[in-house]
Amino acid sequence: MRRYRERVGLLGLGTVGTGVVQILQQPRHPLLQSVEIAAVGVRSLDKPRQVRIPPERLTTNLEQIVSDPEIDVVIELMGGLEPARTLILKALDHGKPVITANKAVIARHGEEIFQAAAQAKVSVLLEAAVGGGIPILQPLQQSLQASHIQAVWGIVNGTTNFILSQMTQAASSFEEALALAQAHGYAEADPSADVEGWDAADKIAILASLAFGVSVEREAIPCEGIRGISPTDIRYAREWGYTFKLLAIAQRANSGGEAAKMALDIRVHPTLLPSTHPLANINGVDNAVLVQG
Structure with a gap:
């Protein structure tokens, strides 16, 4: 047979x-x-x-x-x-x-x-x-549909997470950390899609559409990358008990009234996270997604 x-x-x-x-x-x-x-x-x-x-x-x-x-x-x-x-x-x-x-x-x-x-x-x-192999999309489509999701926060670009980790742990400059990411094959010769946040914006558009069941216009997502972060920024953040992460965020803007339920706040930008935050200690090329329901 x-x-x-x-x-x-x-x-x-x-x-x-x-x-x-x-x-x-x-x-x-x-x-x-x-x-x-x-x-x-x-x-x-x-x-x-x-x-x-x-x-x-x-x-x-x-x-x-x-x-x-x-x-x-x-x-x-x-x-x-x-x-x-x-x-x-x-x-x-x-x-x-x-x-x-x-x-x-x-x-x-x-x-x-x-x-x-x-x-x-x-x-x-x-x-x-999305998410470097984290099983997140299917759960959003299936098991998490029963939950009233309030927010999805994610570190969804391994290249920028590697660069920020190097700047934090090895006191590297942005240029040094980027060069190391390119040497390891984590970053392209033209790293714009990663370091400008465009790749993360693509991914949060997908996550938001699945989490909230709405059509998301990718080009309308505000997006800021990590080129402007300096070693001085990293040092002061560390002294204050914070760490920089490039976050992709999708969350309900408010909860008042039926119309407001679908008002979403979707954006990508560097974020100061308290060192105790679940996403603060995700380092290297790792990704992580936090779903609040």
Whole structure:
């Protein structure tokens, strides 16, 4: 009797895509042993890879992957808005469940994507898009729906948390801490999305939409990064019993009246936290999310 196998089409083979392939090629969980990487969409066929993929399974025709009737599930790991959005929608239109780690496309086009998924009666799974693997999105969608959530606070960008930790623990300047983050591969050559807070804003848009059941306009979220924090700021904060963290915050603005219940305060900025705060001692590249209900 032939054992059933789930045939996966992977879009993107960068750092995250490579990690996914490594997990699927050496599965530690029995359920993953039935998963087969049937096709991998890449920009270049000649680029050196850290994983071995049979050449016939590599392709630059990503649209063929999402429309191939032999592909059961599409995993989108390209990042960016386009062509990721179009490919996700085409995969859903062909009745394929989609797994994505793309916070930018979900933050801006999530409503459109979820509506397409509902119409096609398939799932869009995105746990890897927020929180560095913390299981937070599914709980917000399921078990925490019974709670009246008041606020979601998160350290959701590991790069900035690493930089602030270095500045606090090693008395590094911002420039020194950033250079070390880049040397470790935590920060890109252009770190703007991280250090300006844009990445965290993408993620809190997703968290807020799930926690409060509303559509969140990503571009309307006030956002301030960490470039302006100096070693002097860090030193004085420490003397006063505080620590700096880049927080992504979504909370009810007030609780008076029916209309006011959906008034939300959503923002990203450096925050002084008392050293006793649950998020104050989250250091390095770690993420953490605090839900108050």
